[in-house]
Amino acid sequence: MIMNAITVFDTLFHHIEGVSFCVKYWDKKTINYGIDKPAFTIIFKKPEALDEVLTHLSLGFGEAYTRGDIEIEGDIQRALGLLFDPHLKIRPSIRAILHIGWLQLVHKNHLKQARKNISHHYDVSNEFYDQWLGKERIYSCAYFKNEDDDIDTAQENKLDYICRKLLLKPGQTLLDIGCGWGALVLYAAKKYDVKVMGITLSKNQLERARKRAKQEGLSDKVTLELCDYRELATRNVSFDRIVSVGMMEHVGKNHIHEYMAANNKLLKENGVGLLHTIGKMKSGRIDAWMEKYIFPGAYLPEPGELIDGFRDAGLEVYHLENLRPHYALTLKSWVKNFEKNIETIQKLVSPELVRIYRLYLNGCVAAFTYGDINLYQISFCKGYTNQVPVPLTNHYLYV
Numbered sequence: 167m168i169m170n171a172i173t174v175f176d177t178l179f180h181h182i183e184g185v186s187f188c189v190k191y192w193d194k195k196t197i198n199y200g201i202d203k204p205a206f207t208i209i210f211k212k213p214e215a216l217d218e219v220l221t222h223l224s225l226g227f228g229e230a231y232t233r234g235d236i237e238i239e240g241d242i243q244r245a246l247g248l249l250f251d252p253h254l255k256i257r258p259s260i261r262a263i264l265h266i267g268w269l270q271l272v273h274k275n276h277l278k279q280a281r282k283n284i285s286h287h288y289d290v291s292n293e294f295y296d297q298w299l300g301k302e303r304i305y306s307c308a309y310f311k312n313e314d315d316d317i318d319t320a321q322e323n324k325l326d327y328i329c330r331k332l333l334l335k336p337g338q339t340l341l342d343i344g345c346g347w348g349a350l351v352l353y354a355a356k357k358y359d360v361k362v363m364g365i366t367l368s369k370n371q372l373e374r375a376r377k378r379a380k381q382e383g384l385s386d387k388v389t390l391e392l393c394d395y396r397e398l399a400t401r402n403v404s405f406d407r408i409v410s411v412g413m414m415e416h417v418g419k420n421h422i423h424e425y426m427a428a429n430n431k432l433l434k435e436n437g438v439g440l441l442h443t444i445g446k447m448k449s450g451r452i453d454a455w456m457e458k459y460i461f462p463g464a465y466l467p468e469p470g471e472l473i474d475g476f477r478d479a480g481l482e483v484y485h486l487e488n489l490r491p492h493y494a495l496t497l498k499s500w501v502k503n504f505e506k507n508i509e510t511i512q513k514l515v516s517p518e519l520v521r522i523y524r525l526y527l528n529g530c531v532a533a534f535t536y537g538d539i540n541l542y543q544i545s546f547c548k549g550y551t552n553q554v555p556v557p558l559t560n561h562y563l564y565v
Contacts (some may be wrong), residue, residue: 171216171217171219171220172191172216174220175189175216175220176197178253178254179197179199179254180199181253182199182200182248182251182253182254183253185200185205185244185247185248186198186199186200186201186202186203186204186205187199187200187204187205187206187207187208187240187244187245187248188204188206188207188208189207189208189209189210190207190208190209190210191210191216192210192211192212192213204240205240205241205244205245206238206239206240206241206242206244206245207238207239207240208236208237208238208245209236209237209238209239210235210236211234211235211236211237212230212235214230214235215230215235215236218230218235219236222265222454223453223454224249224453224454224455224456225265225266225453225454225455225458227249227455228455228459228522228525229455231521231525232459232518232521232522232525233518234521242524242528243501243528243531243532243535244532246525246528246529246531246532247532247535247536247537249529249532249537250532250533250536250537250538251536265454266454266457269454269457269458269462270457273457273462273463274418274420274463275416275417275418275420275421275463277394277396277397279463280367280394280416280463281367281394282462283416283461283462283463283464284366284367284368284416285367285368285369286462287460287461287462288305288346288366288367288368288370288371289368289369289370289371290515290519291370291514291515292347292370292371292373292374293514294511294514294515295347297503297504297507297510297511297514298500298501298503298504298507298511298527299500299503300317300318300321300499300503301318302318302321302322302347302349303346303347303349303374304321304324304325304346304347304349304350305346305347305412306324306346306411306412306442306496307324307412307442307444307489307492307493307496307541308320308321308323308324308492308495308496308499309321309323309324309327309489309492310323310491310492310495310496311323313495316499317496317499317500317503320492320495320496320499321349322353325349325350325353325354326353326357327563328350328409328411328440328442328543329353329354329357329358330562330563330565331440331485331543331545331563332354332407332409332438332439332440333407333438333554333556333557334354334358334360334407335358335360336358336359336360337359337360337361338360338361338406338407339360339361339362339363339405339406339407340354340360340361340362340363340405340406340407340408340409341362341363341364341365341398341405341407341408341409341432342354342362342363342364342365342409342410342411343365343395343408343409343410343413344365344366344367344410344411344412344413344416345364345365345366345371345375345390346366346368346371346375346411346412347371347374347375347378348364348371348374348375348376348378348379348388348390350364350409350411351364351375351379351388351390352375352378352379352382352384352388355384355387355388356382356384360387360406360407361387361388361389362387362388362389363388363389363390363391363403363405364388364389364390364391365390365391365392365393365394365395365398366390366391366392366393367392367393367394368392369392372390372391372392375390376390395425395428395432396424396428398428398432399427399428399431399432403432404431404432404433404434404437405432405433405434405437406434406437406438407433407437407438407439408429408432408433408437408438408439408440409439409440409441409442410439410440410441410442410443411442412442412443412444413443414441414442414443414445414467414472415443415444415461415464415465415466416461416463416464417465418463418464418465419449419465419467419471422467422471422472422475423475423478423479425475426475426476426478426479426481427479429479429481429546430479430480430481430548433481433548434548435548435549436547436548436549436553436554437547437548437549437554438545438546438547438554438556439481439545439546439547439548440543440544440545440546441472441542441543441544441546442541442542442543442544443467443472443541443542443544444466444493444539444540444541444542445466445467445468445469445472445539445540445541445542446466446467446468446538446539446540447468447469447538447540448468448538449465449466449467449468449471452464452465452466456526456529459522459526460522460526466539469486469542469544472542472544473486473544476544476546480548481546481547481548482546482547482548482549482550482551483544483545483546484545484546484547484551484556485543485544485545485560486542486543486544486545487542487543487544488540488541488542489541489542489543490534490539490540490541491534492541493530493534493539493541494531494534494535497527497530497531497534498531500527501527501528501531504523504524504527508520
């Protein structure tokens, strides 16, 4: 079986174009692919690791890497880019298909499980995320006016860009669904003089966000709750503006229309909203390793699904933008911070979690660079755009 696995990968690797690399095996056998200096070296330390990858694909690779049975030397992001190469397609085994199906079944985003799914990732440790997200602890795609912008500048750019898209005016009410550690909530309250409600399912995020609101003297303008959007929609409340940044990915395919209906109920007539989400031109679940170890229950929608959802909920889409290059830059900044602060990170979490997040972050850079992953910002309103009214041109976004 092991020799068969080596033969399979050797055949596939010989078809890879555009990059030279090296593969080393446990018996010191080394094979070079391409004609240039290798950009990276993949090292299989044990025979079982190779068999695991062939059987379970990304899940097998990720688990073997986490254990240290696979190492990557050199450009790890380019190495992980191979996962998106059309020549490296392997049919998953029946065992792998059944395992993926089981993961998707147990991680369905009903009310109780949604809390568990969010806590799994976002409640690791506030101090852990402090080490690599940037000073405002914003866990979503930044907006780079220049490629060499630092992450904190680019994140502030993003906050203001979103606020301008929301057409905020002093005294209005804003709902932030999935508010994280509260950066957008606090920014909108301070800079745009609006009253903001932020909801999250992460206890760690809520605690930190409330502490910041109190420290910055914004308790009279900001309300923060541990609450699901479905629970909020049962209350008799409504808002002039609704925003959701990096939360739609956690809604799940079977709940898209439910989420859109909640937006309709919570948004006032002639109100404006913005949805900021990772997605794909062809929708699908995240891969099995990400499902199991990073984002249980996550689903990456395609634009058509979202637009259909808005339409069926009685909401009108009037602007859609793909910010894919900005997420690659954001992730590269996070990776840089992660490695810069690795000694502190190693004291906060287990060695296995360090390897999991190193693989996750670099894998996401590869996905936004070589894969089919996009970042969409969709502006919508409740009512026709001439009634809201939405500006005639988009010049207001680029002042």
